[in-house]
Amino acid sequence: xxxxxxxxxxxxxxxxxxxxxVEAIDVGHVFRGRDGVETAAIERVSLQIQxxxxxxxxxxxxxxxxxxxxxxSGLIQPTRGTIALxxxxxxxxxxxxxxxxxxxDDGLLxxxxxxxxxxxxxxVGRRRAAVRPDGxxxxxxxxxLADSARRxxxxxxxxxxxRAALARAxxxxxxxxxxxxxxxxxDEITRERLGDLLLTLRGIGGARRPTTLLVTHSVVEAVxxxxxxxxxSARPARVVADVAVRLDRPRRYDQPxxxxxxxxxxxxxxxxxxxx
Amino acid sequence: MAKVAARAALPTLAFLxxxxxxxxxAVRLWGVQAFLLPxxxxxxxxxxxxxxxxxxxxxxxxxxxxxxxTIGGLLALGAGLLMARWRWLERALLPVAxxxxxxxxxxxxPLFVLWxxxxxxxxxxxxxxxxxxxxLIGAVAGLRAVPTAAREVLLTLDASAAEEALLLRxxxxxxxxxxxxxxxTTLALLGAVVAEWVGGDRGLGRAILLANANLDTTTALAGxxxxxxxxxxxxxxxxxxxxxxxxxxxxxxxx
Numbered sequence: 001x002x003x004x005x006x007x008x009x010x011x012x013x014x015x016x017x018x019x020x021x022v023e024a025i026d027v028g029h030v031f032r033g034r035d036g037v038e039t040a041a042i043e044r045v046s047l048q049i050q051x052x053x054x055x056x057x058x059x060x061x062x063x064x065x066x067x068x069x070x071x072x073s074g075l076i077q078p079t080r081g082t083i084a085l086x087x088x089x090x091x092x093x094x095x096x097x098x099x100x101x102x103x104x105d106d107g108l109l110x111x112x113x114x115x116x117x118x119x120x121x122x123x124v125g126r127r128r129a130a131v132r133p134d135g136x137x138x139x140x141x142x143x144x145l146a147d148s149a150r151r152x153x154x155x156x157x158x159x160x161x162x163r164a165a166l167a168r169a170x171x172x173x174x175x176x177x178x179x180x181x182x183x184x185x186x187d188e189i190t191r192e193r194l195g196d197l198l199l200t201l202r203g204i205g206g207a208r209r210p211t212t213l214l215v216t217h218s219v220v221e222a223v224x225x226x227x228x229x230x231x232x233s234a235r236p237a238r239v240v241a242d243v244a245v246r247l248d249r250p251r252r253y254d255q256p257x258x259x260x261x262x263x264x265x266x267x268x269x270x271x272x273x274x275x276x
Numbered sequence: 277m278a279k280v281a282a283r284a285a286l287p288t289l290a291f292l293x294x295x296x297x298x299x300x301x302a303v304r305l306w307g308v309q310a311f312l313l314p315x316x317x318x319x320x321x322x323x324x325x326x327x328x329x330x331x332x333x334x335x336x337x338x339x340x341x342x343x344x345x346t347i348g349g350l351l352a353l354g355a356g357l358l359m360a361r362w363r364w365l366e367r368a369l370l371p372v373a374x375x376x377x378x379x380x381x382x383x384x385x386p387l388f389v390l391w392x393x394x395x396x397x398x399x400x401x402x403x404x405x406x407x408x409x410x411x412l413i414g415a416v417a418g419l420r421a422v423p424t425a426a427r428e429v430l431l432t433l434d435a436s437a438a439e440e441a442l443l444l445r446x447x448x449x450x451x452x453x454x455x456x457x458x459x460x461t462t463l464a465l466l467g468a469v470v471a472e473w474v475g476g477d478r479g480l481g482r483a484i485l486l487a488n489a490n491l492d493t494t495t496a497l498a499g500x501x502x503x504x505x506x507x508x509x510x511x512x513x514x515x516x517x518x519x520x521x522x523x524x525x526x527x528x529x530x531x
Contacts (some may be wrong), residue, residue, distance in 0.1 A: 073432055073447040101432035107425030111447050111522035124443065125434025154524055168429070254355070 012233035021176065021211035022049035022072055027081030028236075029067055037089040040236035041067045042078070047230060047239060051086075051175075054202065054212040056222035059232030060269065065215045066180050068237060072213065073099055075179045085176060098174030101209065104181040106165040108153040114140065114164050115149045123174040130172040139167045142201060159190040163197070170210070172200055177202075177210040181217070195225050199249075219265045223258060224251050231268045241268040313496040322498040329483075334502045336479040340396065340468035344403020345461060352408045353453075356415025357441060366379070366416065377409040389475035399471035399479070406467035407460035414456025418449025451525055454518040461510045469503060482488045 029042040041064040049055050058059055059065040070076040072083055074090025085093035093099060108117045115136055122131030132138075140146050141168075143163040162182060169177060183191040202209045216222055222229045223245055231241035243265065247257055296316045302308070303315035310318060323330055355373075359366040381402060388398035422445055431439050472481025480499045487495035 070428075075428055075431055094432060099432045101429050103425050103428065105423075107423065107427075107429040109444065109447070111450075111521075120430075120443070121433055123431060124436070124439040127434055152524060165429075172433070235345055269363035 008050065016053060019084065020048040021051040021053070021086055022213065023047070023084040024068075024072060024144055025082045025084070027068070027071060027078045027083065029064070029076070029078045029080075041204060042071070043236035043238050045082070045237060045239055046081075047242075049211055051211050052207075052209050054199075054214065054225060054227045056226035056229045056270065057215045057232060058219065058222045058229050058265065059217065059237060060234050061217055063232050063235050064237035065232050066161075069178055069180050069213060069215050073101060073176075093176065097176060098130060099171055100172070100177040101171030102162070102165050102169045102177075102179050102182045104184045106153070106161045107163055108168075110153050113150050113152050113274050114145055114156070114245075117153070117164055118168045118171055119260070121168055127172055127174075130174075135171050137166075139171045142204070143167045143197060158186055159194065162186065162194055166198065168200070173208075174210055175208075177212040179212065179214045181215055183217075183221070184216070189226060193219070195221060196250075199225065219262050219269065220253070221248070223261050223265065224253075229238040229265060231265060241265075242270065243268075299308045309493040311493050314497060315526070318494050319497045319501060322494045323501065330480075330498060330502045332505055333478065333480045333483045333499070337465070337468050337472065337481065337503070338469070338506050338510075340399045340479065341403050341461070341465040342465060342508070343396075343400045344405075345407045345457075345464040347400060348404035348407030348464065349411050349457065349460065351404070352411035353415050356412050356419055357445075359412075359416050360419035360445070361437070361441075373409055373412055376405060381406065381467060382474070385471050385474040386421075388471070394475055394477070399476060401466055402471040403464040403467035406463040410459040410463065414452045414459075415449060418452030418456075419445045421452070422448055450522050454514065454522060458511055458514055461514060462507055465503065465507050465510070 011070045024045055024047045027042060027045045028040070031039045031041055033039065045068060057065045057068065067076065071078045072085075072090070074083070074094060083090055085099075086097055088096065090099070109120070113121070118139060119131070122128050122136065137146070137149070140149050143166060145160060145163055145167065148156065148160060148164075153164070156164065166182070169179075182198075183194050186194065198212075202212060214222070214225060226245050229243045229245060230239050231239075231243065232238065233240045243261070245261065247255060247261070251258065253259070277493045300315045300317055303313060307379055308315075314322075355369060359369060371446065384405065385398070385402050388402055392398040419441075426448075427440070430444055435443070468479065469481035469484070472479035473485050476482045480503055484499040487493070487499065
């Protein structure tokens, strides 16, 4: 995919050698309800995510950031604007580089055991061959579910279910990982552990670590995990701040700069909300 | 497990026995003649006197009902898959299915005999016709009500429409399909009996018709008892299959 084939990049940005892993150009989205009333969910968002970055999309509840993630992954067609994933439309990226997806609802199939659910990535789509024969078992060991390989989703705790869903999202080694409030329904300890697990699993990819978009409404989670935080306004979503997180890893709540960054992001969130 | 099952069946059995006892008592007390209403003991005696006859005729009816259920079920499932995929197809076909459904069997059955002869086909097709509609409705509803989160996962995994149907839509429609199948089973049985009644040389419907003509109400009721037994056996088999294949359903939805 050559740069020349991509639609107009935002002015003022110099072209780099690699196209951004994720690029949204002037994306807007309007929902039309059953009664014909139109609601603007997203208002002209442009963003660029570089390969390997972990970017948190932070915003108040219902601001449209989850809708944006679905647009970026190609699940929803935006009513305006263009999406390019490494220069290609989402439908092409899905079959090529691969997209891992994990939402708050784990989406595990209740009639398949853990192995069956994680192995789903190797049974469907044009990237099914990306799952190696031992890939599922290795992945289960990495997320700590080796002993639960034959158990069914209804026999697992919420945290275990999200682990299984995370394993399924990553087992085909996608270049992109889209996470929509993945840990929001978990208790705080489990939530932190899964955040750490996410970082570990990304690290295993080495130089090919998946570019990750993490939708969250938790400021602390964003600061703990992300390389960069995009703060969104209340609906319709606009980017109100783009903040790089330059804190050493592994991150601790009491490390210098952590609390300050949380405070300033909360201020940005509050400011953004007042426009809505 | 067996103990639990026995305890669960207790109210059903107690009620059934109570009704039968009252019936027997009433028949004996007022000396009701057998051609008007035989007592349950007389019906049981008739069944016991010629069990092979009822088993043979019952098997004919059973095979027609199961055959019709299979034909109607497969057609309904196919139509349901297409209708769940393309809504305009639902709008086009559903009215036809409704017309077929509301046309009384007693009108359709003689027509089918005229069209398809006196062989097994008209009886199979009538059973199929009756089974078709509930399975179609269950299939469309079940195939449409796909869990969003799982669907999004499959779509991001680049699953094709066929893969999504096979791996997600069909299994997630199973609970509703089983419910529909139970309704369709009783209808298919009924359809087979009515079809035999209208034009057939074998089966329980035929046996009941002949018994009625001879004022042999005892044999007619013995036939009805056989049909009831078949219905209970079929529903029981379906329930066992459902437990086996819809094991993930919460107990709440099962009770």
